[in-house]
Amino acid sequence: MPATDTIAAIATPPGVGGIGIVRVSGPLALKIGESLTDSSLQKKRVQFRKFYDSEASPIDHGLCLYFQTPNSFTGEDVVEIQVHGGPVLLDMLLERVCELGARLARAGEFSERAFLNGKIDLTQAEAIADLIESGSRAAAKAAIRSLEGQFSTQIHQLRDEIVELRAYIEAALDFAEEEIDFLADATLGERLDSCLATLGGILAQAEHGRVLNEGLSVALAGLPNAGKSSLLNYLAGYDAAIVTEIPGTTRDVVREQISLKGIPLRINDTAGLRDSDHPVEKEGVRRAWEEIHKADTVLVLIDALVGITEEDRCIIERLKTSNYHLVYSKRDLLTSAPSNSNDALYISTKTGEGMEDLITLITGELSDYNQDNRTIMARRRHVDALIRARDSLAQALQIFHSSCAGELIAEELREAQQHLNEITGEFSTEDLLGEIFSKFCVGK
Numbered sequence: 001m002p003a004t005d006t007i008a009a010i011a012t013p014p015g016v017g018g019i020g021i022v023r024v025s026g027p028l029a030l031k032i033g034e035s036l037t038d039s040s041l042q043k044k045r046v047q048f049r050k051f052y053d054s055e056a057s058p059i060d061h062g063l064c065l066y067f068q069t070p071n072s073f074t075g076e077d078v079v080e081i082q083v084h085g086g087p088v089l090l091d092m093l094l095e096r097v098c099e100l101g102a103r104l105a106r107a108g109e110f111s112e113r114a115f116l117n118g119k120i121d122l123t124q125a126e127a128i129a130d131l132i133e134s135g136s137r138a139a140a141k142a143a144i145r146s147l148e149g150q151f152s153t154q155i156h157q158l159r160d161e162i163v164e165l166r167a168y169i170e171a172a173l174d175f176a177e178e179e180i181d182f183l184a185d186a187t188l189g190e191r192l193d194s195c196l197a198t199l200g201g202i203l204a205q206a207e208h209g210r211v212l213n214e215g216l217s218v219a220l221a222g223l224p225n226a227g228k229s230s231l232l233n234y235l236a237g238y239d240a241a242i243v244t245e246i247p248g249t250t251r252d253v254v255r256e257q258i259s260l261k262g263i264p265l266r267i268n269d270t271a272g273l274r275d276s277d278h279p280v281e282k283e284g285v286r287r288a289w290e291e292i293h294k295a296d297t298v299l300v301l302i303d304a305l306v307g308i309t310e311e312d313r314c315i316i317e318r319l320k321t322s323n324y325h326l327v328y329s330k331r332d333l334l335t336s337a338p339s340n341s342n343d344a345l346y347i348s349t350k351t352g353e354g355m356e357d358l359i360t361l362i363t364g365e366l367s368d369y370n371q372d373n374r375t376i377m378a379r380r381r382h383v384d385a386l387i388r389a390r391d392s393l394a395q396a397l398q399i400f401h402s403s404c405a406g407e408l409i410a411e412e413l414r415e416a417q418q419h420l421n422e423i424t425g426e427f428s429t430e431d432l433l434g435e436i437f438s439k440f441c442v443g444k
């Protein structure tokens with residue numbers, strides 16, 4: 001249903017700048033633009049105009065653009081006003097636009113309208129926000145790929161194949177008396193297999209995109225004095241955390257965002273893991289475990305001079321399900337330095353030895369896909385939906401191989417289809433939309 005009200009916002013960032021833009025979208029946009037400029041406006045023309053207040057005195061002069069529905073970003077009538085970038089003058093202009101009938105836009109409301117009017121799908125809308133906020137060139141490139149529809153196209157192609165399979169199975173069920181034995185049709189299994197393989201490929205790309213978007217979270221774990229905070233400081237390039245020779249120095253989680261080989265990383269230094277009666281240290285250790293369990297990768301620091309102890313083994317035992325690596329610290333204190341392997345990496349934050357190997361270990365294959373021109377920008381919700389779709393497809397394949405119950409296969413396919421639709425927004429609850437668009441900036 002088209003929106004009945006007209007929204008307006010300052011679309012440029014707060015503060016002083018060469019140019020400031022006020023954007024107006026909705027049924028009154030043209031009328032507001034014409035009253036504001038006391039002139040008529042032609043579509044698709046850049047027009048130099050004066051902008052007047054309610055007493056007909058000029059607020060500023062600048063450029064005015066009118067985009068006629070449906071050929072605009074939101075799909076509605078849109079007027080964009082470019083004036084000098086002064087916050088007071090932009091406020092005066094916005095106030096005048098509102099006097100003429102617009103209301104202030106909520107964060108992300110322009111993009112939300114573009115989505116609701118079918119100009120872009122949900123992944124594209126999200127890609128706009130991700131493009132604006134991208135923290136690295138690789139992230140920006142992945143975001144523009146998603147904005148241009150590469151992610152949605154892959155999802156649509158896969159969904160169409162699933163819909164075809166469903167239709168085929170449902171038709172076979174409807175005409176059961178004619179003995180169309182689709183189950184004897186080996187191509188059905190092959191097609192399910194191929195859908196699963198395609199989904200696996202999209203999921204891998206989306207997971208890469210998610211890491212580019214959110215950053216890879218790395219937790220530094222280990223016994224007190226293992227050298228965790230020293231490693232954080234080395235990677236951050238400054239004294240972010242306190243380092244002393246007293247075991248139990250770190251209590252709070254110390255968070256740093258850095259970029260290694262173009263991969264955004266969120267590195268979290270944690271309290272040394274040991275039993276303690278001290279309430280502050282106890283809380284520190286509890287928080288440390290919380291962080292360790294949430295991390296994408298855990299680096300378990302072990303003092304090389306002490307070697308691996310029973311306590312270290314207990315920590316490793318608790319990490320079983322996590323993706324972790326053993327890192328021996330203080331290599332400079334060893335007389336003979338062992339060579340590094342993926343099982344045991346020796347580093348020194350004093351001399352920098354082993355650091356290249358460590359960085360390669362952390363970024364691993366991620367640095368390869370950083371160069372990958374297929375990576376699409378994605379968010380955790382996309383990855384979650386893809387995993388659910390993959391589970392439904394895998395279930396369908398399993399039923400095909402075991403009981404061949406057509407109704408059950410069709411139901412699993414319907415669910416897979418629904419999960420994929422969630423990604424592009426063809427099946428989304430209002431709550432989800434509200435949640436997504438509220439995180440946008442105003443004016444976008």
Ligand SMILES: Nc1nc2c(ncn2[C@@H]2O[C@H](COP(=O)(O)OP(=O)(O)OP(=O)(O)O)[C@@H](O)[C@H]2O)c(=O)[nH]1
Pocket residue numbers: 222223224225226227228229230231242243244245246247248249250251270271272273301329330331332333347348349350351
């Ligand atoms: N020689 C040498 N000393 C190191 C190295 N890394 C850390 N240390 C020393 O080891 C001690 C403990 O280091 P921290 O980084 O505070 O250790 P931590 O694991 O953060 O300790 P807690 O916060 O107590 O859990 C300090 O005296 C550091 O200077 C290293 O690579 N070489």
Ligand SMILES: [Mg+2]
Pocket residue numbers: 228229230241242243249250269270271272
């Ligand atoms: Mg510490």
